[in-house]
Each structure stands twice: as structure tokens, then as C-alpha cells.
Amino acid sequence: MIDKIFSYLEAKYKRFDIRFETHTSRIIELKKEKIEKLFETCSAGYSVRAVENGKIGYVFLAGEKPEPKDIKFKIKLPWAKTLDLKPTAAIKDKVYVTATKPLENISIDEKISFLRDLDRILVEAGIENREIYYSENIVEKHIRNSEGTEILMRIPYAYVRLTASYKYQDRIASIRRAWGIIGGWEQMDTDPLRELYEESAEKVKTSAQARAVKPGKYNVIVDGDLNHLLAHEALGHASEADLLRVKTILQGRRGKRIASPLINLVDHKKFEVNGVKGYGWIPYDDEGVSGGKTYIIREGIFRNFLTNRETAFEFDLEFTGNGRAQDWMNPVIVRMTNTLIEPAREDLAMSNDELIRELRNGLLLKYGRGGQVNPMAGVFTFGVQEVYLIEDGEIKEQMASTSISGNILIALKNIVAVGREYDRPEIGAGFCGKSGQLAPVGASGVWLVIKNMHVGG
Amino acid sequence: MDMAKRALEIANELGADAAEVFYGKTVMKSLSVEKNILKPIYSETEGLAFRIAKNRNISFSYTYDLSEESIRKTIKTAIKSAELKGEDPNYVGFPNFKSITSSFISEDIKGLELDDLGKIYDELRGMFSGEKKVVLISGELAYFEGSYRILNSEGVDSVMEGNAVVIGVSALTKEIPPNHTFKYTVERKRDIKVDEIFEEILKKAERIIGCKEISYSGEPEIVFTPSALGMMLTIFIGQIDASRIKMGMSPYTRESLGQEIANKSISIFDDPLNEKSLMPTKVDFEGVPTKRRPLVNSGKLTTILNDFYHAKLLDLDPSANAVRHSIWGVRDPVTIEPTISPWFITFGGKEKALDEIVEEVQDGFLVESVMGVHQADPASGKFSVPALAVRIQNGELKNPVRKIMLSGTMNDILRNMDVISKEREHTFLGEIPYTRTRGIKASAEKAPLGYRIKMKIANILLRLGIIKF
Numbered sequence: 001m002i003d004k005i006f007s008y009l010e011a012k013y014k015r016f017d018i019r020f021e022t023h024t025s026r027i028i029e030l031k032k033e034k035i036e037k038l039f040e041t042c043s044a045g046y047s048v049r050a051v052e053n054g055k056i057g058y059v060f061l062a063g064e065k066p067e068p069k070d071i072k073f074k075i076k077l078p079w080a081k082t083l084d085l086k087p088t089a090a091i092k093d094k095v096y097v098t099a100t101k102p103l104e105n106i107s108i109d110e111k112i113s114f115l116r117d118l119d120r121i122l123v124e125a126g127i128e129n130r131e132i133y134y135s136e137n138i139v140e141k142h143i144r145n146s147e148g149t150e151i152l153m154r155i156p157y158a159y160v161r162l163t164a165s166y167k168y169q170d171r172i173a174s175i176r177r178a179w180g181i182i183g184g185w186e187q188m189d190t191d192p193l194r195e196l197y198e199e200s201a202e203k204v205k206t207s208a209q210a211r212a213v214k215p216g217k218y219n220v221i222v223d224g225d226l227n228h229l230l231a232h233e234a235l236g237h238a239s240e241a242d243l244l245r246v247k248t249i250l251q252g253r254r255g256k257r258i259a260s261p262l263i264n265l266v267d268h269k270k271f272e273v274n275g276v277k278g279y280g281w282i283p284y285d286d287e288g289v290s291g292g293k294t295y296i297i298r299e300g301i302f303r304n305f306l307t308n309r310e311t312a313f314e315f316d317l318e319f320t321g322n323g324r325a326q327d328w329m330n331p332v333i334v335r336m337t338n339t340l341i342e343p344a345r346e347d348l349a350m351s352n353d354e355l356i357r358e359l360r361n362g363l364l365l366k367y368g369r370g371g372q373v374n375p376m377a378g379v380f381t382f383g384v385q386e387v388y389l390i391e392d393g394e395i396k397e398q399m400a401s402t403s404i405s406g407n408i409l410i411a412l413k414n415i416v417a418v419g420r421e422y423d424r425p426e427i428g429a430g431f432c433g434k435s436g437q438l439a440p441v442g443a444s445g446v447w448l449v450i451k452n453m454h455v456g457g
Numbered sequence: 458m459d460m461a462k463r464a465l466e467i468a469n470e471l472g473a474d475a476a477e478v479f480y481g482k483t484v485m486k487s488l489s490v491e492k493n494i495l496k497p498i499y500s501e502t503e504g505l506a507f508r509i510a511k512n513r514n515i516s517f518s519y520t521y522d523l524s525e526e527s528i529r530k531t532i533k534t535a536i537k538s539a540e541l542k543g544e545d546p547n548y549v550g551f552p553n554f555k556s557i558t559s560s561f562i563s564e565d566i567k568g569l570e571l572d573d574l575g576k577i578y579d580e581l582r583g584m585f586s587g588e589k590k591v592v593l594i595s596g597e598l599a600y601f602e603g604s605y606r607i608l609n610s611e612g613v614d615s616v617m618e619g620n621a622v623v624i625g626v627s628a629l630t631k632e633i634p635p636n637h638t639f640k641y642t643v644e645r646k647r648d649i650k651v652d653e654i655f656e657e658i659l660k661k662a663e664r665i666i667g668c669k670e671i672s673y674s675g676e677p678e679i680v681f682t683p684s685a686l687g688m689m690l691t692i693f694i695g696q697i698d699a700s701r702i703k704m705g706m707s708p709y710t711r712e713s714l715g716q717e718i719a720n721k722s723i724s725i726f727d728d729p730l731n732e733k734s735l736m737p738t739k740v741d742f743e744g745v746p747t748k749r750r751p752l753v754n755s756g757k758l759t760t761i762l763n764d765f766y767h768a769k770l771l772d773l774d775p776s777a778n779a780v781r782h783s784i785w786g787v788r789d790p791v792t793i794e795p796t797i798s799p800w801f802i803t804f805g806g807k808e809k810a811l812d813e814i815v816e817e818v819q820d821g822f823l824v825e826s827v828m829g830v831h832q833a834d835p836a837s838g839k840f841s842v843p844a845l846a847v848r849i850q851n852g853e854l855k856n857p858v859r860k861i862m863l864s865g866t867m868n869d870i871l872r873n874m875d876v877i878s879k880e881r882e883h884t885f886l887g888e889i890p891y892t893r894t895r896g897i898k899a900s901a902e903k904a905p906l907g908y909r910i911k912m913k914i915a916n917i918l919l920r921l922g923i924i925k926f
Contacts, residue, residue, distance in 0.1 A: 031704055035542040039517040040534050043792060045502075060500035062521040062789070073488075073497035075572040077579050081493040108541050129705040129836075165706055165836040172836040174706070215841075215862070215900060245491040246594050246627075247635055252924075314494070329500060329789065331489075372829040377634040379860050381843045383832030403832060403841040405862060410908060454902075456841060456864070 001065050002046075006144055008068040009050060015085055016050035017145035019286060021328040023137055026108070030115050030132040033123075038108070045328035054082030056310060058331045086313035088289060090148030095155075095283040099184020103136050103156050106185045114189050115160070118197050122164060125201030130164040141286070149288040157181075157279070157440055158188050159429060162197065166204045173208035173401060175200055175385055176369060180279040180429020180442070187276065192424065203386055203398070210400045213387055215456030219362035220404070221355055221390070224340075224423025224444030229368040229382050231265050232339040232432065232441065234408040238375035239267075239296045239304070240322070240334040241311035249378040249409065250302060258302045259412035263448075264344045265297035267306055269321055271338035271443050273422045278338030278443030279429035284321070286332045291321020297412075299344040308334050326437035333435055338425075340445030341418070349420035355447050357393040358417045363455060364388040364395060365404065367427075373408070381405040384455075402456045411450060419446035460523055461608050464505055467525070468532050469610070475510040476532075477551050477609040479519075479742070479781075481791040487599035488574040497571045504791035509535035513548035516541075517794045549769040552744050553611035559739035561619035561732065563645035566600065569622060574598040577649055581626065584655040589631070591662040592926065596626040603736070605790065613744035619736055621645055628658045630666040631926045633915040636845060636857070637826075638662045639684065642883050643735050657882075664847055665825055669856040670903040671848070678821035678849070679863070679897050680814060681870075683882035683889035685824045685844065690802065690886060692833045692840065692867045697752060697760070698797045699767035706836050708868065711771050713758050719871035721756040722807035723892075727799040729777065733888060734801035742795040745777040752799075753871075755806075762797050802887030804877050811878040811891050815849055822846035822861060822899060823854060823891075838867035861901040869896035 002020050009016045022044040029037035045062045050071070057071035115132050122130045136158040143151045158181050165174035177200050181187040222230065238248045250258070259265065269291040271278035284290050287309045295303045305315070308323030311334055324335035343349035350358065369383030387399040428444035461480040468476035482503040489496040506519035509532060516538035520531040578596050585593040602620040607613060622644045629635040638661040640654050661682075681689065696707040709718070719725075729738050729747035741747055743765050752760045761771065764779035779795035782788070815823065824846045833840035841864040848855040871894075878891035903909065918924045 034545070035514075037517075037794070038538045038542045039794070040538060041518050041792065042520070044521065055495055055497065058496065058498040058500075060498070060502075062502040062504060064522065069499065069501070071497050071499050071571075073495075073571040073575070075575040075579075077495065077575060079493050079579075079582065080495045083494060108538070112541065131704060163706075167705075167836075172708075172834070174834055174836045215864070215898075242491065245494055247629060249634060329502070331496065331498060370829070370832050372831075374637070374828065376629070376637060377859060379828065379843055381829035381832070383829070401834070403829070405829075405843045405860070407860075407904060407908070410905060454862070456862075 002142055002144060005046060005048065005068050009048065010146070013050040013052060013146070015146050016048070017143065017287065019047040019325070019328060020142040021045065022140045023327055025135065025137045028111060028115060028134040030119055032130060033119065035112065043327065047325065047328045049331070051084055055080065056083050056085070060329050083310065084313050085309040086319065088145070088147050088149060088309065088319070091288055091290065092150050093284070094152045097155050097183060099156065099186065101185035103158055103185055104138060118194065121194060121197040122201050125198070127164050127166060127201050127204065130162070133161045135159050143286065143288045145288060151284050151288045153283060155182060156184070160188065162200060164200070164204055166208045168208035171208050173204050175204040175207070177427070178429050179426045180440070181426055182277040182279065182281050196427070206398045207386070207401055210398050212400045213363065213402050213456050217452045218455045219359055219449070219451045220453045220455065221359050221362070221364045222448050222450060223366040224446060225428050226365055226368050226382065226384065227341050227445035227448055228339065228428045228443060229371050230411070231341045231445065232336055233371040233373045233382065234380040235265055235296065235412065236267065236336045236339040237373055238378070238408070239306050241305040241307045241315055241317055242334045243375055244305065244311070244315055247376045249375060253302045256302055257300050258409055259297050259300045260415040261300035262344055262348060262418045263297065263300060263341050263415055264295055265341050266293050266295055267320070267322065267336050267339045268293045269337045271425070273425050276425050278425045280337035280441040280443065282337055285323045286325045287323035289319050289321040289323060294320045306334055306336065308332055324439050326439060330437045333437065335434060335439045336432065336441055338441065338443040340443060341448060342445060343418040343420060346420065349418050349446070352419055352421050352447050355417055355419050355449055356390060356395065359390055359449050360393050362390050364390055369401070378408045380408055404453050404455050406454050411453065414451045415448050416451055417449035419448065422446055461505065461606055463525070464507070464528050464532070465608050465610060467528055468507065468509055471529065471532055471536060473509045473511055473532065473536055475550050475610045477508040477607065479506040479791065480606040481506070481789065482604045483789055484602045485599060486569070486571050486574070487597065488571055488578065490578055490596040492594060495575070502789045502791065504789070506791045507532055507535050509539055510550060511536045511539035513544045514539045514542040519791050547770050549766055551609040551611050552613060552765045554613060554745055556614045557740040557746060558616045561737045563620055565646050566620060566622055569600040569647070574600065577624070577651060580651045581655060584652065585628070588659070590666055591628050591659060592631055594627050594629050596624070599623045607742060607744045609744060615740045615744045617738050617740060621735060622649070623735065624649070624654070626654065626658065628662055630662050632666060633912060633919055636665040636668065638665065641885060643733055645732065664854065665845060665857045667856060668859040670909055671858055671901050672903055673861065673899060673901040675820070675899060676896065677899050678818045678893060678895055680818065680821060680823045680849065680891055680893045682823065682825050682891055684884050685827050686892055687884035687886040687889050688827050688830045689867070689870060691830055692838050693871065694799055695835050696838060696867065697758070697762055699761050699763035699771055699773065700797055701835065702761060703767060703770065708836070708838060709758065711761065711773070714761065715757055717756045718758045718868070719753050719756045720874045722876065723753060723874050724751055724755055724805040725753040726751050726803045726805065727760070727778070727801065728803050729800035731801045731803065733883060738800070741777040741779045742781045743779040745775050745779065747777040747800065750776060762799060764795060764797050767797065802889065804890050807876050808879045809876050811880050814876055814878060814891065814893050815854060816852040818849045818893070819851055821849040823849055824863070827863065840864065840866070858901055861899050863897050863899055865897040870894050872896070
């Protein structure tokens with residue numbers, strides 16, 4: 001069928017591309033002991049994009065055998081800018097992510113049994129209110145374009161999320177933990193995941209009984225998860241080139257120092273730690289562009305915007321391979337993949353123990369709870385799930401969950417020490433929302449010492 | 458025989474104990490504009506979704522392939538999943554309310570084309586062209602047409618259909634860094650009052666231009682704008698969702714019904730039939746008849762939002778809030794299981810004009826927008842969010858403040874909400890007034906001096922035309 005649509009487009013348009021996708025998904029949701037949801041679905045359809053009269057139009061068609069359709073937009077608006085897609089080299093490739101235990105070979109029974117094991121850990125720890133959500137999505141993509149690119153990809157995703165709350169007297173604390181992998185069941189059914197559940201169960205109980213942090217400015221250490229959140233939410237979004245159409249705090253700052261010279265901030269399409277892929281791992285983006293590690297910031301200097309083919313043409317920028325769509329029912333927009341802060345100089349990077357000693361007095365902040373940023377003003381806010389008081393270079397008591405906020409251009413300059421130990425990529429797995437679309441992203445980075453962070457309300 | 462009825466028969470043939478078939482066809486024509494970049498989009502989806510009961514449990518699946526072979530395969534998958542779930546001791550099956558036809562098709566906008574959407578944006582853009590302080594930056598304009606049908610083995614055969622034009626436009630204040638303002642509206646007529654959209658954006662933008670840095674710490678009076686309150690209310694909506702109450706992830710329980718949870722002068726309604734909503738409907742996505750109902754009546758909690766299952770489980774009056782999320786939105790309703798959600802929120806209670814409300818405030822803030830509400834603790838309703846706000850002193854609106862931290866609980870907001878405005882604004886959540894409340898801690902501090910100087914210089918250069926916006 002893709003050939004039929006290709007021929008139809010070839011006869012009418014000079015520049016176009018087609019994406020045929022199938023998403024085979026399984027969802028299991030365990031609420032307390034009960035299986036609340038269990039279903040399997042398969043969604044298939046085409047996304048067609050073509051350039052006509054300097055405009056880029058999209059058509060989305062459901063199913064495997066739809067009839068081709070034109071986009072009817074004839075009105076001429078004199079202010080509308082002429083657009084095109086930056087031409088790409090023709091690439092022909094197949095990338096199928098393989099696994100020792102492919103997700104589709106593991107029975108639903110086994111998956112349920114695994115989730116029940118995780119649930120048992122929480123029960124034994126006395127966590128009454130709990131929810132475990134498992135999703136897997138085997139994504140197959142066939143991308144073709146007018147330049148001759150033809151790419152086939154098969155990427156299996158699996159993700160499990162814990163949400164739990166614990167009541168102590170009249171106080172309730174809640175906790176969220178994610179574990180996301182690209183690959184097979186062998187990366188899901190693991191001891192480290194069980195250990196994460198054991199630890200989380202204890203932490204939420206302590207958090208419910210803990211003292212609140214007095215709002216104010218603190219010197220803090222953020223863990224790998226918050227490193228990723230800071231990199232992704234606070235600066236990554238501002239570096240997406242489609243924001244140049246509107247406004248971003250990074251406009252006109254290429255080549256200028258915007259952060260501590262100790263850091264690089266990267267978007268790494270093929271990020272892996274010890275063979276474990278970041279949840280945003282992609283061999284090619286949804287436009288068939290190959291990407292690697294893009295330095296958004298290198299040694300504190302702002303270097304690159306992230307692009308797709310549209311923005312690369314519009315602003316005469318390099319390809320970075322960041323054109324992504326949620327599925328066939330959505331247009332490709334500029335999206336991040338695995339975004340994190342890494343040490344600019346390995347010789348200055350420290351172990352986590354050294355960072356704690358370096359901080360001496362302050363707070364250790366672990367595990368984010370989502371965030372939001374205004375990329376035009378640089379204002380950001382993140383929830384923080386675990387907070388520890390550090391005194392005299394030692395971790396002391398656990399405090400209640402809190403939030404951090406600030407201005408990104410100030411916070412990035414306030415990074416005074418960088419770690420070298422990467423937290424597990426699985427725990428930084430998540431989904432980024434933009435323009436109503438979700439995209440899998442990761443990953444966890446190293447710990448960072450940041451001074452004068454606004455903590456709490 | 459039509460395919461939805463045939464699908465119900467197939468479910469029966471394959472051994473389902475009971476079944477629900479959802480047919481959905483959605484056509485969307487949308488125009489996305491970012492500054493001077495136009496993107497026309499057309500999408501068309503038609504599919505069937507199934508909820509199949511087997512051995513006293515229910516599972517879900519869907520297909521876009523409407524052949525009998527694919528329908529059979531999809532139903533078999535759902536039956537297998539239902540069996541695997543095991544018996545649900547609280548199994549209730551499907552509703553058996555009478556069939557309803559709910560049609561909110563406007564003939565006036567039927568067949569609206571992308572060119573028509575382009576003309577609307579062009580007109581709006583023309584109005585902004587002479588503006589010195591505000592710039593129109595982007596827009597999403599869309600025409601949606603949806604036709605949906607719910608059939609189940611209890612005899613329900615209900616139809617929901619509708620169409621709408623949805624307009625969302627954003628503008629920025631011309632300053633460094635700029636502030637953002639937004640207008641959202643749903644229309645069912647071609648004659649769209651573009652000048653009213655323009656005036657409303659302009660009025661909002663003028664309030665937030667020229668932010669000043671302040672140091673502040675206290676417990677001021679807070680006046681929420683409709684868009685800011687709409688964001689905060691998402692916490693409350695989650696707290697009165699029966700599925701979360703069942704899990705203990707809410708400060709409320711079934712016993713909270715009838716208890717005072719908000720100020721006596723406030724009532725909050727869910728109004729599925731409101732024609733200003735994206736999808737007005739007489740029936741929910743399970744076939745349960747809808748009606749306007751108070752969620753909070755004179756301060757007392759009167760409704761826990763529920764679907765058919767949770768209504769039975771918690772022994773509640775069915776509220777008909779089974780919604781296939783993202784109706785006509787980015788995700789096709791066919792691909793989504795019904796979940797609990799309000800349709801269209803409205804307010805009632807003690808009203809005053811916004812000017813009067815502000816005049817009564819000695820030390821306070823008019824909160825224009827908040828960030829990060831989704832980080833709030835769902836169980837306790839505790840929040841700590843940065844906000845863009847306008848300072849109110851001695852009954853007058855003063856300068857805007859770019860970042861003020863607000864912290865408190867949803868409970869604080871509701872219990873201290875003593876007055877709402879006569880003015881209303883259409884938001885994603887519903888038609889929301891300005892509201893005044895207390896009991897929220899606020900703090901702000903000045904940015905470092907170096908940063909402030911840089912911003913000051915940048916704005917001088919902008920005014921002199923040396924740098925362009």
C-alpha cells in the first residue's frame with residue numbers, strides 16, 4: 001500500500017514523505033491487588049506530508065489500506081512564509097531492536113505474575129494505596145521520502161510506573177517511580193527493579209512523617225533524574241528550533257556563555273549506560289534523519305538548536321535528527337530524545353560521595369515529579385519526591401517532598417560541581433508532552449551541585 | 458445490517474457474556490500557525506472499539522479495519538484479556554438506560570474548509586498589525602465533525618454527533634522576556650466575532666506587560682483569573698473522581714458527600730449540555746443520560762464524578778462522566794477506553810464585578826497564570842507553584858510580577874473562596890469566573906542584580922529599535 005501512496009504523491013508533488021506506522025500495545029494496570037485494566041490494541045495508519053506552493057500540508061489516514069487524499073488549502077495569505085523541507089541524503093536501512101526475551105514472546109500471564117510480585121513488595125511494606133501501570137508498545141515504522149530514503153524500524157518499548165500514597169496521622173505522602181526500557185523482558189524482570197520498589201515503599205512512609213523543608217534558597221545536589229528534568233524541561237525545550245518562530249530565551253545566544261563551564265548539556269539519540277538504552281533512544285527520527293549526540297551547551301557555551309527538516313530549512317540550521325511524532329495521527333515536530341547534563345571535563349567530575357562532601361551543608365534532592373517551564377522567560381518549576389538534609393558533608397534525615405523553581409539561565413550558571421556516576425537510565429524514562437503529543441524520552445544523568453536553588457513555596 | 462450491530466452479534470457468537478460496541482468517525486481540518494508559518498492538516502478516522510465481558514470482567518480493544526475478519530480477531534483478543542483478568546467481585550456489566558440520540562450538529566459550520574479557518578486567522582492578524590505592545594504569535598484553528606454510536610447487549614443504542622470550530626490563539630507582550638497570553642473559544646457559527654477575541658487578548662496582555670521585580674512574603678488575598686483557576690481546579694477534579702477515591706488517593710471519601718468542603722457562597726457545576734462546550738451531549742460514552750449537576754452546592758460536596766462501574770461500586774447516583782478523553786482531539790476517541798472526567802465546569806454563587814472585587818483587596822495578587830499544577834500532591838491537594846501575577850494594593854491593580862511562589866492546599870482555596878466575578882471566560886475546563894480566596898502563602902524575591910541590569914538594557918535597546926522583538 002505504501003507504494004500506491006508513494007506513486008500517487010510522486011505524480012503530484014516534488015517534495016513529500018510518508019510514514020506508515022503500526023503500534024501494538026499491551027496495557028496492564030494493577031490497582032491494589034486487582035487487575036483494573038488489561039488490553040491489547042493495534043493501531044495502524046499513514047502520515048503523509050507534502051510541500052505545495054510553499055506550504056507544508058499533512059494528511060493522516062487510518063488503517064492499512066486507505067485511499068490517498070489531497071490537502072485542500074488554496075487561500076493565499078501574503079504574510080505566509082514560503083516553506084520547504086531541507087533536502088536529505090537518501091538513506092536505506094533497517095533497524096530492528098532485538099532482545100534475548102522479546103516482549104511479544106512473554107505471555108500475559110507471566111507479565112501479570114511479575115506485576116503481582118512487585119505489588120507484593122508494597123503490601124509487605126504496609127502500603128495500602130498503590131497502583132502499578134505497565135505498558136508495552138512495539139512500534140514499527142516504514143518511512144519513505146521523495147529524496148529516496150527508505151527506512152524500516154522496529155522498536156519495542158516497555159514501561160512500568162508505580163504510584164503509591166501513605167497516610168500518617170492526617171498527613172499523606174505520595175510517590176511515583178518509573179522504569180522504562182527499550183528491548184526485551186530481560187531488562188524488565190530484574191532485581192534492581194524489585195529493589196527500587198522495596199526502597200520506594202520505605203521512602204514514602206518516611207516522607208509522610210518527615211518535617212517540611214522551610215522555603216528558601218539552598219545549595220543542593222540534584223540526582224540523575226532531576227538532572228534530566230532540568231536539562232529537558234528547563235533548557236531543552238528552549239533549544240527546540242520551532243520556538244525560534246515564536247520566542248525563546250536562547251534567541252541570539254549561540255556562541256555565548258549561558259552556563260557553568262563545567263557542563264555540557266546534550267541531546268543524545270543513542271544514549272546508553274552499560275548497554276541499557278535511554279528511553280528516548282532512536283536510530284533515526286521520524287523523518288529518516290540519523291542523529292547522534294547534539295551538544296546544546298558545550299563547556300557552558302550555547303552551541304546548537306535542535307531541528308527537524310522544516311526548521312532546518314527555515315532557519316538554515318544543521319540537521320540534528322529531532323523530528324518526532326507521537327504516531328501516524330500526528331505531525332512531526334521538534335522533540336528531544338535523551339537530554340541530560342554531563343561533565344564537560346572528566347578530570348573535574350566527582351564521585352557522588354565527593355559531591356556530598358563538596359556541598360557540606362544543604363539538601364540532596366532525588367526523583368522529580370514532573371515539571372513545567374516557560375521557555376520565553378526561562379522560569380521553571382519541578383516537583384521533588386525525596387529530600388535529604390546534608391550537614392557537615394553527611395546525609396542526615398529525610399525531609400518531606402517539595403518543589404524547586406527558578407530561572408534557568410541563573411540556575412545553569414550556579415552549577416558548581418558535576419558528578420561522574422550515571423544513575424540508571426531506566427528510572428529517567430518518561431513521556432514528554434508538547435503540542436498535545438507524547439514522545440518517549442529519557443534519561444538519567446550524573447549528580448550536580450547547584451547553589452542558591454529556590455526550594456519550596 | 459450495519460457493522461456496529463453485526464459486531465455485537467459477533468461478540469455474542471464468540472462467547473462474550475456481554476459486550477459494548479463503540480463506533481467512531483472523526484474528521485478534522487485544522488490550521489496551525491506559528492508566526493508566519495502555516496500548516497494545514499486533514500485527518501479522517503473511522504473505527505470500532507469494544508468492551509467485552511467474560512467471566513465477570515471486562516476488557517477493551519479496537520480496530521480501524523472494519524472487515525468481519527478483523528472485528529472477530531479484535532473481539533477475540535478482548536475476550537481473552539477479560540478472562541485473564543479473572544473475576545471481578547464488583548462486576549456490574551453494562552448500563553441499560555434507554556437509547557438516546559444526542560445531536561449538536563450546526564448546519565451553519567458544516568463543511569467549513571481550511572480556507573475559511575485561514576480567513577479567520579488573517580482577519581485577527583490584521584487587527585494586531587498596528588499594536589505596539591502586543592504581538593499575535595500563534596494559533597490553532599480547527600473544524601471537527603464527529604459521529605459516534607454506543608451499542609451494548611443490554612439494549613443501549615445511543616448516538617452522539619456534533620461539530621465545532623475550536624480557536625486557540627496566543628499573543629506575547631513586546632518586551633524581554635515577554636509574557637504570554639492565550640484565548641480559547643469554541644464556536645458553532647461561521648460569523649465568529651474576531652474583534653471580541655482581539656479585544657480580550659489585548660485586555661489580558663495589557664495587564665501583564667512591564668513586570669517588576671519585588672521581594673514579598675506573606676499570606677495575601679488572591680484573585681485567580683479564570684485561566685489560572687481552571688488550572689488549579691484540575692487538582693480538585695482529580696480529588697472528586699470516584700476511581701481515585703476508591704484508591705484512597707483523595708482527601709475525600711463517599712462520606713464526604715453532603716459535607717461542607719468549600720465556602721457557602723460558592724457552587725460548582727458540571728454541565729454536559731452546555732453548548733459552549735467542545736462536545737455538548739445528552740448521553741455519556743457508556744450510554745448513561747447526562748444532565749447538569751452541582752458538584753459543590755453552596756459549599757457542600759454533592760457529586761462524586763463517576764462512571765457506571767464506580768457508581769455501583771460506591772453506591773452513587775450515576776453522574777454520567779464516562780468520557781473518551783481527548784474527544785476530537787489529538788487522540789481518536791476510538792482508541793481510548795472511557796474514563797472519568799467532567800464535561801464542562803461552570804460556577805454559581807455570590808457575584809460581584811471584577812473591579813469591585815479588586816477594589817476590596819488591600820494586599821493581594823491577581824494571579825494570571827500558574828505553572829506545574831500537575832506536580833501537586835494528588836492525595837493531599839498540596840501545591841507549590843510559580844505564578845505570573847499582578848500586584849493589588851489598596852484596591853488597585855499595580856505592576857505585574859513575573860514569578861511569585863504560591864503554596865497551600867486545594868482545600869484552602871475552596872474554603873476561602875468568598876466571591877466570584879460576574880465576568881466569565883471560556884477555558885478548556887469550562888466557563889470560569891474570577892474568584893477571590895485567602896489562606897495561600899506567597900513569596901517573591903528579586904532576581905540577581907546582574908540579571909536585572911541585563912534585562913533593563915535589553916528592553917531599552919528594544920524600545921530604541923536597536924534590537925528587534
